[in-house]
Amino acid sequence: MSKKGKIKNGNNKAKHTKLLNQKKNKIREEKLLNKQRLRALIVKSNLYKDACPCGSNKTFGNCCAIAHNNIEEVSTAEQLMRSRYTAYALGNIEYLMSSHHSLTRPNKEQDEILNWTKSVIWLSLEILNSSNGSASDIEGTVEFKAHFEEVGATQVIHEHSKFVKENGHWVYLGEV
Numbered sequence: 485m486s487k488k489g490k491i492k493n494g495n496n497k498a499k500h501t502k503l504l505n506q507k508k509n510k511i512r513e514e515k516l517l518n519k520q521r522l523r524a525l526i527v528k529s530n531l532y533k534d535a536c537p538c539g540s541n542k543t544f545g546n547c548c549a550i551a552h553n554n555i556e557e558v559s560t561a562e563q564l565m566r567s568r569y570t571a572y573a574l575g576n577i578e579y580l581m582s583s584h585h586s587l588t589r590p591n592k593e594q595d596e597i598l599n600w601t602k603s604v605i606w607l608s609l610e611i612l613n614s615s616n617g618s619a620s621d622i623e624g625t626v627e628f629k630a631h632f633e634e635v636g637a638t639q640v641i642h643e644h645s646k647f648v649k650e651n652g653h654w655v656y657l658g659e660v
C-alpha cells in the first residue's frame with residue numbers, strides 16, 4: 485500500500501467516525517425529544533385530572549379544557565369568563581387572544597400579558613352576577629372577582645364584563 489493510499493484510508497476512517505458520531509448524536513437527540521414529549525404528555529394528562537382552576541368543582545378535562553380545545557363548545561358567557569380565568573391561571577395566551585373580541589383584542593400586549601400572568605399566583609374566581617349570556621343570547625354580562633397573589637400580596641380584580649358573540653361563539657368585549 486502506498487503512502488498516499490494510507491492517508492486516503494485514514495481520511496475515510498475519520499469521515500466514517502464522523503458520520504457514526506453524527507448518527508449516534510441524532511439517536512441521542514431523538515431519544516431526548518421522545519422523553520420530553522412523553523413528559524409533556526404526562527404533565528398534560530395530570531393537568532386534565534386536576535381540579536379546574538375556575539373553581540367549578542369539575543376536573544380541568546371536564547371543564548375549561550373543553551373550551552380551550554374548541555371555543556365553539558362554549559355555550560354561555562359565564563363559561564367563557566371561567567375559561568378565560570383558567571387561561572390566565574395556565575398562561576394560555578393563545579386562548580386569551582382567541583376569546584377576546586377582534587376589535588378590542590390586545591394583540592400588541594401579548595408578551596406583556598403572558599409575562600405578567602406567569603408572574604402571579606391565581607387563587608380563585610368568584611362569579612358575583614350575570615345577565616343574559618345564555619346559549620340563545622347574543623350578548624351578556626358577568627360580574628366577577630378574580631383573586632391572585634402578586635409579589636406576596638393578595639390582590640383582586642373586580643370587573644363587570646361584557647360578552648358578545650363573534651363568528652358564532654362567545655368572546656370577551658371589555659368592561660361594561
Ligand SMILES: [Zn+2]
Pocket residue numbers: 536537538539540544547548549566567570
Ligand atoms: Zn373550569
